Amino acid sequence: MGSRLESAFLLITACVFIAFLWGMRRGAVRGGAVALWIVICSAMVSVPLLESRYLALAQFMGISYARDMLNMFAILFLLIYVFYLTSKLQQASDTVEILLARVAIAEHRLGALAFNSAENCISRSNGSLFESDVSGPCLSGERKW
Amino acid sequence: MTQDFSSFDSVIAGKRILAFVLAYNEEKTIRDVIENIRQSAPYADIVVIDDCSTDRTKQFAQEAGVPVISHLINSNNAGFSAVKTAITYAHLEGYDICCQVDGDGQHDASFLRHIIAPVADDRADYVIGSRFLKVQGYTSTLPRVIAITFFSWVTSLIIRQRVYDVTSGFKAMGKKIIGIFALYPHLIHDTNEMIILAKMNGSRILEVPVIMKRRRSGRSWYSVSKAILYPIKTLLVIIEVLVRRNNA
Numbered sequence: 001m002g003s004r005l006e007s008a009f010l011l012i013t014a015c016v017f018i019a020f021l022w023g024m025r026r027g028a029v030r031g032g033a034v035a036l037w038i039v040i041c042s043a044m045v046s047v048p049l050l051e052s053r054y055l056a057l058a059q060f061m062g063i064s065y066a067r068d069m070l071n072m073f074a075i076l077f078l079l080i081y082v083f084y085l086t087s088k089l090q091q092a093s094d095t096v097e098i099l100l101a102r103v104a105i106a107e108h109r110l111g112a113l114a115f116n117s118a119e120n121c122i123s124r125s126n127g128s129l130f131e132s133d134v135s136g137p138c139l140s141g142e143r144k145w
Numbered sequence: 146m147t148q149d150f151s152s153f154d155s156v157i158a159g160k161r162i163l164a165f166v167l168a169y170n171e172e173k174t175i176r177d178v179i180e181n182i183r184q185s186a187p188y189a190d191i192v193v194i195d196d197c198s199t200d201r202t203k204q205f206a207q208e209a210g211v212p213v214i215s216h217l218i219n220s221n222n223a224g225f226s227a228v229k230t231a232i233t234y235a236h237l238e239g240y241d242i243c244c245q246v247d248g249d250g251q252h253d254a255s256f257l258r259h260i261i262a263p264v265a266d267d268r269a270d271y272v273i274g275s276r277f278l279k280v281q282g283y284t285s286t287l288p289r290v291i292a293i294t295f296f297s298w299v300t301s302l303i304i305r306q307r308v309y310d311v312t313s314g315f316k317a318m319g320k321k322i323i324g325i326f327a328l329y330p331h332l333i334h335d336t337n338e339m340i341i342l343a344k345m346n347g348s349r350i351l352e353v354p355v356i357m358k359r360r361r362s363g364r365s366w367y368s369v370s371k372a373i374l375y376p377i378k379t380l381l382v383i384i385e386v387l388v389r390r391n392n393a
Contacts, residue, residue: 094331100216101230101330104194105237108214 006048013044153258154188156265162189163240164257165231167224167314168248169196172205175248179209182246185254186261192234193248194227196220202248222334224314229330232318236327244317252315256355260317269351270322271343273308274315279354292376299383300337304344308352311337315355322348332389335382342386 020037023029029037047054047070058066164182168175175193182191193206197219206213214234220226228245235243242264246252256274263269276285277293285293297311314336318326325346326333333339344350 097220097226097229098330100218100220100226101233104214104216104230105234108212108234112212 009044009048013041016044017041150258150262153262153265156262157188157242160241160265161239162186162261162265163231163235163238163243164189164191164246164254165235165243166191166193166206166211166246166248167196167227167231168193168198168202168206169219169224169227170198170200170202171248171250172198172200172202174250175202175205176209178246178248178250178252178254179206179211181254182257186257189244189257189261190240192231194224194231194234196224196227225334229326229333232323232326233330235318235323240323241320242317243323245314247314251357251359253356253358256315257317259353259355260315263351263353264317264319267319268349270319270348271340271350272317273310273313273340273350273352274317274355274357275308275310275313275352276355276357277309278352281354281356295376296337296379296383299380300340303341303383303387304350306344306350308340308350310352311340313355315357319348321346332386335379337379338382338386341383345386 016037020029020041023037024034051066054066054069058064058069061069063069063072164186166175166178166182171178179191179193182189191211193203193211193213195203195206195213195215197216203213203215214230216226216230224247231243231245242261244257244260246254246257252274260272260274263272277297293310293312297309300311301307322343325342325348326339332342340350
């Protein structure tokens with residue numbers, strides 16, 4: 001790898017690392033994503049720094065050009081990551097669907113509860129507005145907990 | 146085919162029945178649908194599942210005196226999320242039987258007893274109101290009939306029971322099915338999948354002939370692009386349910 005390419009590679013890595021730190025600072029990158037980006041940055045830095053090791057590894061694997069090996073690793077990583085994202089997306093979609101149902105039902109139940117409560121208030125106020133201290137949330141004007 | 150419903154009242158006695166209406170922008174039909182159910186099935190509680198309509202569907206349903214469960218966002222999956230919401234609701238409220246009616250007026254509520262009776266007298270757990278068992282009234286457009294026939298054949302092959310109308314939305318489910326689908330909502334994405342899952346879990350499936358009407362207003366969820374993708378999606382869903390290890 002030429003010195004210019006090496007410098008360019010390190011510069012790109014530095015940019016990615018700064019973007020990652022910025023994301024982490026803003027809370028956009030959290031948990032497992034922090035580890036993932038540290039690994040990605042380390043892997044990128046290792047390319048120019050450990051060039052000879054990569055060459056040896058490529059030779060050991062029977063790959064003539066180390067660049068092909070790196071491409072292969074990159075594609076493999078992308079495939080695995082896209083698969084992981086797909087499954088996570090599906091999980092999120094399922095969760096959203098379940099939550100959608102639950103929220104709709106909860107909202108409906110709350111509405112029914114509020115309606116019943118209001119009806120109780122009305123019926124109570126019709127019958128004995130001032131004679132009792134039966135505590136309804138809207139009869140007495142203040143709640144008794 | 147004439148059915149004897151003389152004992153129907155005694156069969157449903159003590160059973161809590163829910164008729165859920167799936168609605169998305171059905172303001173022109175929703176009141177009639179509710180009224181029809183009220184007249185044909187006074188024994189059933191009605192609930193409208195509104196998939197975040199942008200028109201006055203919810204308002205009209207509420208004005209008709211029916212509880213409405215509204216989604217916060219439109220699920221954009223042919224009302225299937227609404228089915229899950231309805232089943233979850235039926236499970237939480239402890240209904241013995243729930244039946245699905247579309248809000249577009251295609252389903253004739255007078256046939257509700259046809260699909261409820263087999264579940265109520267414990268002959269079946271999942272009853273499909275079929276357009277093709279005895280062809281009468283409106284069926285569907287030719288491309289859809291071809292698709293339905295194909296998928297009915299595939300599903301029949303898998304469950305080893307002849308089913309003619311797998312895509313029918315007019316169906317009744319017993320407590321067993323309600324429990325399974327409510328507890329594992331993430332497993333169901335399609336009517337074919339529901340039938341296969343029901344069968345895999347040892348439920349009895351029955352098909353009864355019903356007459357359906359033409360959609361009176363509104364637009365079908367199946368646009369041209371969705372209609373093209375539908376067979377592919379359905380096939381994938383069938384493959385998925387066959388490959389999946391845990392089917393409830």
